[in-house]
Amino acid sequence: MMIAIPDVLDAATLAQVRGIIDPAPWIDGNATSGHQSALAKRNLQLAEGSDAARAAGNIILDALGRNPLFIAAALPLKVYPPLFNSYGDGQGFDTHVDSAVRILSGSDFRIRSDLSATLFLEEPDAYDGGELTIEGTFGTQQVKLPAGHMIVYPASSLHHVTPVTRGRRIASFFWIQSMVRSEADRSALFALDSSVQALGATLGQDNADVIRLTGVYHNLLRRWAEM
Ligand code: NI
16 A cells, blocks of 8 residues: 655644754765665765754654554554655665665664655655656556655565656655554555544444444454554
């Protein structure tokens, strides 16, 4: 399941994040790459664990915690501290797959990457190229969203970032370990939850069938959630 989540950051919060990361020191993006992706990646990144990455990342984590669509779709158990990248003219990231397990250096935090997320931090008309291109079962999707919007997609997907040909593409990216490991189960829960919310809005939250379907949702989540 690939889902776009609009307005993760409002304009004021976006400006706050950019105010922290723009003046911070950016380093060669290969600092965080595995062996395979190091060959394919050409970009800049904020040093993982730097003051700026941590401060801006915490703002994003707070925003995610308040976003009902993100929570319903991802059913997050753990979110990797957000990282930040910047692609200038001619920079891109060739086809690769994200590592299955990420370990935060200097800590015992580790995460199984079920979902990958890119939160766009620059307006699409400020740069050319830089499309996040994701290969899925239904073909290839090119994603370039307004600043403050986020795409969440299966971390198992092959993907790449097309070279930027004008301007600078700035984004945050991170991984999510879901309480529900199976993509199929998670998608079914999200579809059920979305329909129950819609039915509740039309029929009323006290409708007997809405209550029963809400129970089915929670009983399935109880069966499938690992934590
Ligand atoms: Ni990637």
